[in-house]
Amino acid sequence: MAGGDQMKSAAGLxxxxxxxxxxxxxxxxxxxxxxxxxxxxxxxxGFDLPAHFSPIYFPMGNAATGFFVTFALLAGVVGVAxxxxxxxxxxxxxxxxxxxxxxxxxxxxxxxxxxxxFACKEIELRIRNARLRTMExxxxxxxATQLLYxxxxxxxxxxxxx
Numbered sequence: 001m002a003g004g005d006q007m008k009s010a011a012g013l014x015x016x017x018x019x020x021x022x023x024x025x026x027x028x029x030x031x032x033x034x035x036x037x038x039x040x041x042x043x044x045x046g047f048d049l050p051a052h053f054s055p056i057y058f059p060m061g062n063a064a065t066g067f068f069v070t071f072a073l074l075a076g077v078v079g080v081a082x083x084x085x086x087x088x089x090x091x092x093x094x095x096x097x098x099x100x101x102x103x104x105x106x107x108x109x110x111x112x113x114x115x116x117x118f119a120c121k122e123i124e125l126r127i128r129n130a131r132l133r134t135m136e137x138x139x140x141x142x143x144a145t146q147l148l149y150x151x152x153x154x155x156x157x158x159x160x161x162x
C-alpha cells in the first residue's frame with residue numbers, strides 16, 4: 001500500500017510540473033503564432049507571392065520554426081487536457097479511471113515527441129531567438145517527464161493487481 005501512495009504522490013508532482021510546462025509552451029507558442037500572423041506575408045490583389053513562399057512562414061527562427069510552433073501548440077493543448085484527465089484519475093485513483101488518464105497521457109506524449117523532433121531540427125539549423133530556445137528546452141524536458149508520469153501510473157496499477 002505504501003508503494004501505491006508513493007506512486008500517487010509522484011504522479012501528482014509530475015502532473016503539476018507537466019501542467020506548468022505545458023502552459024509555458026502554450027504561452028510562448030501563442031506569442032510566436034501571433035507574431036507570425038502579424039508580421040507574415042501580405043497576400044492580396046496586386047501582391048506577388050515571394051519566391052520561396054511557405055504557408056507556415058515565421059518571421060523569426062529558421063525553416064523548421066513553423067512546423068515546430070504548430071506541433072508545440074498541439075502538444076500543449078493535448079498535454080493540458082491530459083493533465084486534467086490525470087487529476088481526475090489522481091482524485092479517484094482506481095483502475096476504472098486509469099485507462100482514460102493513460103490514453104490521454106500517451107497521446108500527449110506522442111505529440112510532444114513529434115514537437116521535440118522539430119525542436120531538434122530547429123536546433124540543428126541554429127538560427128532562432130531566446131523564446132524559441134526556451135520552448136525547445138521545455139519540450140525536451142516534457143518528453144521525459146510525461147513518459148515518467150505514464151510509467152508512474154502503470155507501476156501503481158501493477159502493484160494493485162493480485
